[in-house]
Amino acid sequence: MAITLSRRQALSYTAAAIGAAGAAAVTGKPAFADANTLLNVSFDPTAQLYAAYDKLFATHWATKTGTTPVLHYSHGGSGAQARAVIEGLPADVVTLALAYDIDAIAKKGLIAADWQSRLPNNSTPYTSTIVFLVRKGNPLNIKDWGDLIKPGVQIVAPNPKTSGGARWNVLAAWAWALKNLGGEKAALGYLQKFFANVPVLDSGAHGSTLTFTQRKIGDVLVGWESDAYLSIKEAGPGSYEIVRPSLSILAEPPVALVDKNVAAHGTTAIATEYLTYLYAPEAQDLIGANFYRPSAPAAVAKYASQFPLLDLVTIKDFGGWEKAQPEFFGNGGYLDQSFGASGASFFGVGG
Amino acid sequence: MSASLTVPAVGAKRGFTWRPASVLPGFRTSLTITLLWLGIIVLGPLAVMLWFTAGMGWEAFLGTITTPRVLADLWISLRSALYASLANAVFGLLVAWVLTRYNFPGRRIADALVDLPFALPTAVAGIALSTLYAPDGWIGALLVPFGLQVAFQPAGIVVAMMFISLPFIVRTVQPVIEDLEPEQEEAAHLMGASALAIFIRISLPAILPALLTGFALAFARCLGEYGSIIFIAGNRPMVSEIVPVLIVQELDQFDYQGATAIGVLMLAVSFLLLLAINLLQAWVRKRHGG
Numbered sequence: 001m002a003i004t005l006s007r008r009q010a011l012s013y014t015a016a017a018i019g020a021a022g023a024a025a026v027t028g029k030p031a032f033a034d035a036n037t038l039l040n041v042s043f044d045p046t047a048q049l050y051a052a053y054d055k056l057f058a059t060h061w062a063t064k065t066g067t068t069p070v071l072h073y074s075h076g077g078s079g080a081q082a083r084a085v086i087e088g089l090p091a092d093v094v095t096l097a098l099a100y101d102i103d104a105i106a107k108k109g110l111i112a113a114d115w116q117s118r119l120p121n122n123s124t125p126y127t128s129t130i131v132f133l134v135r136k137g138n139p140l141n142i143k144d145w146g147d148l149i150k151p152g153v154q155i156v157a158p159n160p161k162t163s164g165g166a167r168w169n170v171l172a173a174w175a176w177a178l179k180n181l182g183g184e185k186a187a188l189g190y191l192q193k194f195f196a197n198v199p200v201l202d203s204g205a206h207g208s209t210l211t212f213t214q215r216k217i218g219d220v221l222v223g224w225e226s227d228a229y230l231s232i233k234e235a236g237p238g239s240y241e242i243v244r245p246s247l248s249i250l251a252e253p254p255v256a257l258v259d260k261n262v263a264a265h266g267t268t269a270i271a272t273e274y275l276t277y278l279y280a281p282e283a284q285d286l287i288g289a290n291f292y293r294p295s296a297p298a299a300v301a302k303y304a305s306q307f308p309l310l311d312l313v314t315i316k317d318f319g320g321w322e323k324a325q326p327e328f329f330g331n332g333g334y335l336d337q338s339f340g341a342s343g344a345s346f347f348g349v350g351g
Numbered sequence: 352m353s354a355s356l357t358v359p360a361v362g363a364k365r366g367f368t369w370r371p372a373s374v375l376p377g378f379r380t381s382l383t384i385t386l387l388w389l390g391i392i393v394l395g396p397l398a399v400m401l402w403f404t405a406g407m408g409w410e411a412f413l414g415t416i417t418t419p420r421v422l423a424d425l426w427i428s429l430r431s432a433l434y435a436s437l438a439n440a441v442f443g444l445l446v447a448w449v450l451t452r453y454n455f456p457g458r459r460i461a462d463a464l465v466d467l468p469f470a471l472p473t474a475v476a477g478i479a480l481s482t483l484y485a486p487d488g489w490i491g492a493l494l495v496p497f498g499l500q501v502a503f504q505p506a507g508i509v510v511a512m513m514f515i516s517l518p519f520i521v522r523t524v525q526p527v528i529e530d531l532e533p534e535q536e537e538a539a540h541l542m543g544a545s546a547l548a549i550f551i552r553i554s555l556p557a558i559l560p561a562l563l564t565g566f567a568l569a570f571a572r573c574l575g576e577y578g579s580i581i582f583i584a585g586n587r588p589m590v591s592e593i594v595p596v597l598i599v600q601e602l603d604q605f606d607y608q609g610a611t612a613i614g615v616l617m618l619a620v621s622f623l624l625l626l627a628i629n630l631l632q633a634w635v636r637k638r639h640g641g
Contacts (some may be wrong), residue, residue: 009438077603079603079604079605080599080602080603082605083602083603083605086605102407104605108626111357159565159586159600161603161604162599162603192394195587195588199437199503199585199586199587200503200585200586200587201587201588201592202586203581203586203596203599213484215481215485215487216487217485217486217503317527329604330604331415331418331606331609332418334421336418339420339587340589346504346505347498347499347500347501347504347505347506
C-alpha cells in the first residue's frame with residue numbers, strides 16, 4: 001500500500017520542489033527559503049500518530065516563534081521511503097520503522113553517521129512490540145508463537161523484504177523458537193512453517209492490516225502492537241482481541257534529522273525542534289494515546305494498563321542490524337531459506 | 352531537399368539505403384527526431400539498467416539471477432502470461448469477431464468497454480478484482496463450493512493479466528476482420544465447405560498474423576504488469592510472486608544491482624520471446640502469402 005493520499009501529497013511536494021529549484025535557478029534564491037516548512041518521511045503505521053503530533057507541534061512552534069509551520073508528511077513502506085529519500089525526496093526528518101533504513105540513508109552521506117546517539121534512547125522517542133491480533137473470541141485459541149504453525153492456521157503478515165514491521169516479526173519469532181524449540185535448525189524449521197501458513201504476503205504492515213480486517217482473510221495478524229490497537233479502535237470494542245506471546249521483541253522505530261537536506265532548506269531549527277519535542281511530556285502522552293509505548297515516566301504510568309510488561313528481546317540480542325540484516329534478510333539468509341514452493345497449487349485449496 | 356525528391360522504387364524494403372520511401376519531404380528531420388525520441392525514451396532507461404548491471408561482473412550477475420527464488424518467480428511470470436495471452440487469443444478473437452461481424456443493441460457500448468482496461472489505473476483494477484474473487488467476494492464465493500480459490504492464488508495472477516491484456520488482442524484483430532471480404536466466405540459456402548472449414552481455411556489464415564501480433568503485445572504487457580497483480584496475487588515467494596515484485600523487494604533492500612540484474616534477465620527473456628513470436632509471424636505471412 002505504498003500509494004496513499006499522503007504519499008501523493010509527498011509526490012506533489014516533490015514536484016513543487018523541482019519547480020521551486022527551477023525557479024531558484026532563475027532567481028538565484030535558495031529553493032527552500034521558508035524555514036517554517038518541514039517534510040517528515042515516515043512509515044505506514046505512524047500515519048495517525050503524526051497527524052495528531054503535527055497539530056500539537058504546530059501549536060508549540062507557533063507559541064515559541066510566532067509563526068505557523070507548514071508540516072508535510074509522507075507515509076509508505078519503511079525501506080521504500082528510505083530509498084525515496086536517498087533518491088532525492090527532500091525529507092527534513094525521517095521517522096522510520098528500523099535503524100537499518102536510516103543507516104542506509106546515512107551511508108549515502110545525507111545523515112551524520114552518529115545520528116543514533118544525537119537523541120535520547122537511541123533516537124527512539126517511542127517503541128512498540130510485536131503482538132497477535134485474532135478474531136472475536138479467539139476461535140483457534142492462539143496463545144503463543146507455537147500455535148501459529150499448527151496446520152490450518154492462516155497467518156496474515158507482511159513481507160520482511162519490504163516491510164520494516166515484518167522484520168521485527170521474524171526476529172521475535174526467531175527468538176521464541178530459539179528459546180523454546182532449541183537450536184538454529186529448529187528455528188529455521190519454525191520460520192518455514194510460519195511462512196507456509198501465510199496466504200497473503202503484503203508489502204507493508206498497513207496492507208496486511210487491511211487484508212485481515214477488510215478482506216477478512218486469515219485467523220491471526222502478526223504485527224505492530226500499535227496497529228493492533230488501531231484496528232480494534234476502528235472496528236469497535238470486541239471486534240478483535242490482542243494476544244501477547246510469551247516472548248516478543250522491543251521494536252524501536254527511530255527518528256533522525258536529514259542533515260544535508262535541512263542545511264539546504266534552511267530548516268535546521270524547526271526540524272531539530274520537531275524531533276526533540278517528541279520527548280516532551282505532552283508529546284509522550286500523545287504517543288501513548290496513539291498506541292505507541294512512551295518512555296517518559298508520567299506517560300508510562302498513565303498508559304501502564306494499555307502496555308503490559310512483556311518478556312522482550314532487543315535488536316542488540318541479534319548483534320545489531322548490521323549483523324541481523326544480512327544474516328536474516330539478505331540474499332540466501334534465513335528468510336530466503338524459509339520460503340519454499342511447497343504446497344503450491346494453481347487454484348489453492350478452497351473452503 | 353532535392354535528394355528527397357528523387358522518388359525511389361516503392362517497396363525497396365531491404366538493404367540499408369538513405370533514400371526515403373515516401374514522396375513527402377522531411378526525411379532527415381523526422382528521422383533525427385525519431386532516433387532522438389527512441390534514444391531518450393526507450394534506450395536511455397535500458398542503457399542505465401545495463402550500466403548498473405555491468406558493474407557487478409558475470410559471476411555475481413549469474414549468482415543473482417539463478418537463485419531458486421528468481422527462477423521460480425520467473426517461471427510463475429512466464430507461465431501466467433502465457434495462460435492469460437492464450438486465453439485472450441481465443442476469447443479476444445471471439446469478442447473482436449462478434450463486435451465487427453454482428454450488429455446488436457449495445458454493440459457500441461460493448462466496443463467501448465474493451466478499451467476500459469487501457470484506461471483504468473491498474474491499482475484500481477487490482478483492488479476491484481481481488482474484492483470480486485476473494486473467498487467472500489461475489490465471484491469468489493461461487494467458486495468456494497468447488498474448492499477453487501482465485502484471489503491470493505497463482506490463478507489470481509492470470510485473472511489480472513487477462514483483464515489488462517484483453518484490449519491488445521481485440522484492437523489488433525478488429526481492423527483485419529473488418530477488412531475480410533465476406534465474398535470469399537460466401538464463395539466457399541456455395542462450394543460446399545462446412546462452417547468450420549470456412550473459418551479454419553479462409554478466415555483464420557487472414558487473421559492469424561494480426562492475432563499473433565496481438566498475442567505478442569498481450570504477452571509482453573502481462574510480463575510487465577505490476578500494479579493490478581500485487582493486489583490479487585498474495586505475493587508468496589515461489590508460489591504466487593511475479594518477477595516485478597521481486598525487483599521491488601530488491602530495491603527496498605537497497606540492492607540496486609540485484610534489482611537491475613533481475614531486470615536485465617526479464618528484458619532478455621522478453622526480447623527472445625518477442626523475437627520468436629515475430630519469426631513465427633513472418634513464417635505465417637510467407638506461408639499464407641499475406
